[in-house]
Amino acid sequence: MTTEDRGLHTQVLDTLGLAITGGEYPEGGVVRTDEVARRFDVSRTVVREVIRVLESMRLVRSRRRVGVTVLPAREWNVYDPRVIRWRLAGDDRPRQLRSLTVLRSAIEPVAAGLAARHATPEQCAALTEQALGMVATSRGHQLEGYLRHDIAFHRVILDASGNEMFARLGDVVAEVLTGRTRHDVMFHDPDPAAVTLHVRVAEAVRERDAARAEELTRRIAVGALEELDVLAP
16 A cells, blocks of 8 residues: 555545444445545545454444445444544544543552552653653643643553553553543643642552552542533533
C-alpha cells in the first residue's frame, strides 16, 4: 500500500467508523463497498482493507451473497482505542465517558496498590516526574501539556502494577483522557485537589504504601465521576 493509499485508508476508516458507531448505519444495515469506493474515490483494495479492519473490531461482518453488515453494539470490541475514540466523538459521549470512567475507577486503584508493591526505582521516578509535570501545566489553560503528563502518569501506574492485563488498558485510559480534553469535558484548568492527589499517589508508590496509593487513586476516580456530573450530565 502506497503512502497515499495509507492516508486514504485512514480517512475512509475514520469516516466509516464514526458513521457506524454514531448510528448512521444501524444494526443489520449494509455497507455497500462499491458506494464507499465511489464516495471516496478510492480503489477496491483500499475499501477491502478498511472492511477487514472494521471486521477485526467486530463492527461489521462480511459474507458472500449478503455483503458487509453492521453488527449489534453488544458485539463490538469496545476496548479498541479507535472504537472508543469514535464513540466519544458521537452524541452518546456522556454515557460513554461515564462507562469508561467507572471502568477506570474499578481498575486503577487496584493497579496503584500493586504498583506500590512492584514498581521499579525507574518507574517510581517516572511517576514523580509526570506528577510534577501535571503540577507545572495545571494553570494557564495548558490542557494539552497537562494531558500528556496525565496520560503518561496513568500508563506508569498500569505498567508498574506488574499485571499485563492492567498494562494493556493504557491505550484505553489514554483515549478516555484525550476524549475528555478534546471534547471540552474538562475545566479550563484542572481541579487543584485532583492534581495534588496525583502527587500524593506518586509519593505513596515511592514509599511502598499500597493501601494509601489505592485509597488516593480511588479518590481521583471519584473526583472524575463528580466532574462528569457537572460537565456531561
